[in-house]
Amino acid sequence: MTVLAAAGARVGTRRRVKIGHVLVVVTAIVIGLVMLAPFAWMLSASLKLNKDVFTFPIQWIPTQPRWQNYVDIWTKIPLALFIWNTAKITIAVTVLQLLTSSLAAYAFAKLRFPFRDTLFLGYIATIAMPWQVYMVPQFLLMRELGLHNTQWSLIVLQAFTAFGVFLMRQFYQSIPDELCEAARIDGMNEYQIWWRIMLPLSKPALSTLTIFTFVTTWNDFLGPLIYLTKTELKTIQIGLRMFISQYSAEYGLIMAASVVALIPVLVVFLALQRFFVEGIASTGLKG
Amino acid sequence: MPVELHPQSRALASAALRALPATSVSLRGVRKAFGSVLALDGIDLDVDPGEFIALIGPSGCGKSSLLRLIAGLDEPDEGELRIAGADVADVPARERHLAMVFQAYALYPHLTVFRNLALPLEIAKLDRPTVERRVERIAEILDIVHLLNRRPGLLSGGQRQRVALARALVRESPLYLLDEPLSHLDAPQRRALRARIRTLHEELGATFIYATHDQAEALAMADRVVVMNEGRIAQVATARGLCDHPAPGFVAGFLAAETMAGALDARRAALSAEPLQ
Numbered sequence: 001m002t003v004l005a006a007a008g009a010r011v012g013t014r015r016r017v018k019i020g021h022v023l024v025v026v027t028a029i030v031i032g033l034v035m036l037a038p039f040a041w042m043l044s045a046s047l048k049l050n051k052d053v054f055t056f057p058i059q060w061i062p063t064q065p066r067w068q069n070y071v072d073i074w075t076k077i078p079l080a081l082f083i084w085n086t087a088k089i090t091i092a093v094t095v096l097q098l099l100t101s102s103l104a105a106y107a108f109a110k111l112r113f114p115f116r117d118t119l120f121l122g123y124i125a126t127i128a129m130p131w132q133v134y135m136v137p138q139f140l141l142m143r144e145l146g147l148h149n150t151q152w153s154l155i156v157l158q159a160f161t162a163f164g165v166f167l168m169r170q171f172y173q174s175i176p177d178e179l180c181e182a183a184r185i186d187g188m189n190e191y192q193i194w195w196r197i198m199l200p201l202s203k204p205a206l207s208t209l210t211i212f213t214f215v216t217t218w219n220d221f222l223g224p225l226i227y228l229t230k231t232e233l234k235t236i237q238i239g240l241r242m243f244i245s246q247y248s249a250e251y252g253l254i255m256a257a258s259v260v261a262l263i264p265v266l267v268v269f270l271a272l273q274r275f276f277v278e279g280i281a282s283t284g285l286k287g
Numbered sequence: 288m289p290v291e292l293h294p295q296s297r298a299l300a301s302a303a304l305r306a307l308p309a310t311s312v313s314l315r316g317v318r319k320a321f322g323s324v325l326a327l328d329g330i331d332l333d334v335d336p337g338e339f340i341a342l343i344g345p346s347g348c349g350k351s352s353l354l355r356l357i358a359g360l361d362e363p364d365e366g367e368l369r370i371a372g373a374d375v376a377d378v379p380a381r382e383r384h385l386a387m388v389f390q391a392y393a394l395y396p397h398l399t400v401f402r403n404l405a406l407p408l409e410i411a412k413l414d415r416p417t418v419e420r421r422v423e424r425i426a427e428i429l430d431i432v433h434l435l436n437r438r439p440g441l442l443s444g445g446q447r448q449r450v451a452l453a454r455a456l457v458r459e460s461p462l463y464l465l466d467e468p469l470s471h472l473d474a475p476q477r478r479a480l481r482a483r484i485r486t487l488h489e490e491l492g493a494t495f496i497y498a499t500h501d502q503a504e505a506l507a508m509a510d511r512v513v514v515m516n517e518g519r520i521a522q523v524a525t526a527r528g529l530c531d532h533p534a535p536g537f538v539a540g541f542l543a544a545e546t547m548a549g550a551l552d553a554r555r556a557a558l559s560a561e562p563l564q
Contacts, residue, residue, distance in 0.1 A: 186407035
């Protein structure tokens with residue numbers, strides 16, 4: 001009797017769980033499709049003639065895919081140059097951010113100096129300040145320094161990041177202090193400890209920061225828009241606007257160039273995603 | 288705040304520490320508080336060059352705090368610390384040229400055991416053959432040759448502890464600080480390693496300061512035993528002296544009579560051990 005009741009209860013639970021499970025999966029699929037729709041539309045539009053882009057109902061798979069779009073984008077605007085410019089700025093900014101963030105985070109997490117935590121809080125508080133608030137005075141400052149209309153302006157401005165320091169410091173705090181102490185006794189100076197102990201241990205945090213920084217800088221629109229007005233300095237995101245003339249926009253070409261611009265971001269994400277997931281899965285470093 | 292030493296005298300102190308085979312350590316009125324907890328309450332101690340000193344006492348008595356202070360990981364609030372006669376208040380840990388075994392191992396998790404042992408030697412800019420020779424030798428003495436290519440994460444507690452011990456002993460340092468270096472080993476291993484550490488001590492001729500909560504271990508190995516309680520030194524004596532004349536009160540209570548008998552046997556065994564090849 002009790003066995004039967006228990007079995008019945010189990011079946012009941014299983015059925016309820018199953019229905020709940022189905023609902024969750026269906027909802028997830030629907031949300032996923034909604035999120036992916038713009039990408040699908042972009043891919044589809046990149047293979048269409050400008051006049052067909054906005055036809056309704058949407059023709060998801062063009063009957064006559066226009067691969068010519070992917071040839072034209074390189075000649076109608078200096079796209080290769082734009083990609084080169086974007087890559088230069090993005091790589092420089094990413095490398096500098098990894099360097100400055102991990103060094104500053106090491107000091108905030110593992111060294112003792114007066115007002116350390118106050119300084120850190122003050123620095124972190126700047127995350128709350130939107131860039132739009134101070135971008136104009138900042139631009140005036142950079143112009144005084146003669147850096148406007150140079151790629152240096154964007155690199156220098158983005159070389160330091162409070163968010164990166166915060167992220168790295170959180171990770172460093174999970175590394176036992178005794179490792180640094182053992183290293184000091186082994187005769188290492190603080191830079192050697194940072195380079196030989198902390199950096200190798202913080203691969204998950206470094207790859208997280210790399211993904212964030214790379215994606216943000218690569219996709220940045222407002223920064224290059226403000227600082228770069230010469231065509232030969234432009235990045236992809238503002239370069240794409242050259243497909244928009246006074247009276248018309250080449251949507252097919254814009255979408256094709258956008259697809260090309262997306263590739264590096266995807267590559268970086270897929271390459272580092274392993275460490276990213278690993279970092280979340282294995283935070284315990286005791287040993 | 289400690290008085291700023293002239294940079295040149297600091298460099299001289301550091302150079303002197305490196306050159307000596309063994310150093311003396313001398314503490315005068317050393318106090319250290321962590322927040323409201325007084326960890327060390329007026330420590331006076333003189334350790335002779337080449338001496339093997341054991342620190343014993345109940346947990347929380349200040350053994351670890353004392354070692355960290357000597358190592359330069361913490362600064363005393365008050366009092367004077369001299370190593371090889373030089374005031375080291377202004378000499379950072381990495382310039383004190385001492386070796387230390389941490390109770391929690393503190394092995395570098397991303398490096399193999401071999402690289403863990405080699406790193407301090409590489410930092411000291413020893414050439415590759417010397418590094419390999421010394422790592423292999425110490426690995427043999429501590430039975431960790433078969434672990435050299437593994438990472439610390441894959442080792443048991445006892446294995447990690449032997450690696451931690453090896454990382455300190457692989458260096459040629461005038462002063463070794465050992466914080467409970469055998470606490471996670473089983474009894475036979477512990478007995479074997481006691482003898483080997485003692486033999487290494489004779490061979491290196493360096494000063495050893497060895498913290499342990501195991502009275503038998505302290506009495507078996509040390510030239511002199513320092514009994515600590517609540518941040519103070521309760522008694523300093525040879526193993527014999529401690530057994531024959533324990534200070535009344537805390538020390539006498541702390542040292543049970545039966546422990547001593549066993550300890551003296553263990554001492555004879557440790558001192559008569561075969562020399563290392």
